Amino acid sequence: MKQRMFFVPTLKEAPKDAEVKSHKLMGRAGLIKQLAAGIYTYLPLAQRVIRKIETIVREELDSRGCSEMLMPALQPRDIWDESGRWAEYGPELMRLKDRKERDFCLGPTHEEVITAAVREYVNSYKKLPLALYQIQTKFRDEMRPRFGLMRGREFIMKDLYTFSENGEDLDYWYNLMKEAYTRVFERVGLSTRIVSSDVGQIGGDTADEFMVMSEVGEDTITYCTSCAYATNQEFSGLKAGDTCPECGGTIATAKGIEVGNIFKLGTKYSESMNATFTDRDGKLKPIIMGCYGLGISRTLMAIVEQHSNDDGIVWPEEVRPFDVHIVPVQYKDEEHINKVNALYENLRSRYDCLLDDRDERAGVKFKDADLIGVPIRVVIGKGFADGVVELIDRRTNETREIPVEGLVEALSSLI
Numbered sequence: 527m528k529q530r531m532f533f534v535p536t537l538k539e540a541p542k543d544a545e546v547k548s549h550k551l552m553g554r555a556g557l558i559k560q561l562a563a564g565i566y567t568y569l570p571l572a573q574r575v576i577r578k579i580e581t582i583v584r585e586e587l588d589s590r591g592c593s594e595m596l597m598p599a600l601q602p603r604d605i606w607d608e609s610g611r612w613a614e615y616g617p618e619l620m621r622l623k624d625r626k627e628r629d630f631c632l633g634p635t636h637e638e639v640i641t642a643a644v645r646e647y648v649n650s651y652k653k654l655p656l657a658l659y660q661i662q663t664k665f666r667d668e669m670r671p672r673f674g675l676m677r678g679r680e681f682i683m684k685d686l687y688t689f690s691e692n693g694e695d696l697d698y699w700y701n702l703m704k705e706a707y708t709r710v711f712e713r714v715g716l717s718t719r720i721v722s723s724d725v726g727q728i729g730g731d732t733a734d735e736f737m738v739m740s741e742v743g744e745d746t747i748t749y750c751t752s753c754a755y756a757t758n759q760e761f762s763g764l765k766a767g768d769t770c771p772e773c774g775g776t777i778a779t780a781k782g783i784e785v786g787n788i789f790k791l792g793t794k795y796s797e798s799m800n801a802t803f804t805d806r807d808g809k810l811k812p813i814i815m816g817c818y819g820l821g822i823s824r825t826l827m828a829i830v831e832q833h834s835n836d837d838g839i840v841w842p843e844e845v846r847p848f849d850v851h852i853v854p855v856q857y858k859d860e861e862h863i864n865k866v867n868a869l870y871e872n873l874r875s876r877y878d879c880l881l882d883d884r885d886e887r888a889g890v891k892f893k894d895a896d897l898i899g900v901p902i903r904v905v906i907g908k909g910f911a912d913g914v915v916e917l918i919d920r921r922t923n924e925t926r927e928i929p930v931e932g933l934v935e936a937l938s939s940l941i
């Protein structure tokens with residue numbers, strides 16, 4: 527990819543309303559552009575990383591027997607009346623009317639739509655279990671949209687729903703999804719902590735949240751300094767210094783960003799929406815459900831928050847937007863350009879490369895490269911005339927001079 531046409535509009539100044547490091551950096555590095563409060567355009571660089579995150583999510587879910595589908599964002603009122611949530615949901619629900627004055631909403635979540643789809647089909651235990659998910663844009667008119675992608679009014683979520691014949695099977699899926707989420711967050715480079723949480727709006731019993739520990743998080747986690755006990759303060763009401771209910775140890779608090787959560791929904795939606803099946807004894811029963819959300823766009827922001835310094839982002843291995851950033855100190859004069867392009871074409875056949883083909887000063891190019899944060903950089907400078915380039919590993923800041931003939935081999939040991 528050639529940078530001139532790739533559209534990475536880097537900025538000297540962070541967006542005015544940006545309070546946290548990741549929001550500032552995402553604006554400066556040309557990842558996102560705000561359109562209205564809590565509503566963002568994902569520019570090409572962000573879109574590349576989002577695709578990588580989504581691929582990891584798909585791999586971890588598909589390999590565990592889940593199926594991807596895609597539901598409508600625009601949803602008619604009637605199914606929300608059935609579940610009772612048209613009345614329950616406050617102003618966070620984005621409501622609108624069609625030309626015939628019928629009520630619709632833009633989906634903040636999809637329990638109603640999925641239950642309406644599954645109930646038509648599942649009538650017997652023989653058609654269970656099901657584990658269905660989608661990756662989709664969600665709409666919530668949040669009271670305080672802020673911190674960029676952290677709390678948006680339009681955001682990308684992976685939402686998954688399981689349908690089981692009994693509690694044992696629900697437990698099986700719940701634990702399997704806990705494992706899948708753990709793997710997803712490991713692979714995208716986030717260290718997370720699992721905390722048990724309030725069940726809030728959705729209703730049901732057990733719930734766990736996946737938290738990225740961070741000062742900019744909006745949730746407060748109460749955890750034990752002696753054992754594994756950890757809860758959302760919203761749920762436990764504990765304070766720092768309190769006694770741990772599990773082991774008698776001391777409670778401490780920390781801030782966290784909720785990147786995912788999993789719920790045992792039970793029969794809330796299947797009962798209200800009449801999604802029933804005939805079980806093994808011939809009895810009619812409501813299907814037992816679970817739901818599992820993972821914020822894709824919030825995960826992107828949490829990655830930037832955890833993997834950056836003052837100069838810019840340093841993308842974790844599996845979500846890097848490119849393998850190699852090729853930065854020629856100058857990109858003028860036809861003969862030189864041809865030589866640089868030849869090296870680019872050679873590397874491009876093996877790696878995903880970004881070539882800085884802009885006619886800009888070296889200082890500008892290096893600053894932008896630091897901001898963008900591709901982990902491996904090849905600088906084409908003075909030594910190029912003698913067949914030497916510079917190889918920089920952003921993760922360690924190790925810099926080496928490498929003969930052009932040895933470049934592919936040197937890269938293969940790093941990538």
Ligand SMILES: Nc1ncnc2c1ncn2[C@@H]1O[C@H](COP(=O)(O)OP(=O)(O)OP(=O)(O)O)[C@@H](O)[C@H]1O
Pocket residue numbers: 635666668675676677678679681682683784785786787819820821822823824825
């Ligand atoms: N306004 C938002 N902007 C970006 N991501 C969000 C937003 N709301 C929720 N998410 C993401 O979607 C996931 C699943 O949504 P869910 O409805 O379970 O979240 P939630 O409990 O409302 O989250 P929060 O407590 O942060 O509002 C969350 O774990 C989070 O990663």
Ligand SMILES: [Mg+2]
Pocket residue numbers: none
């Ligand atoms: Mg919420």
Ligand SMILES: [Zn+2]
Pocket residue numbers: 750751752753754755770771772773774775776
């Ligand atoms: Zn304890």
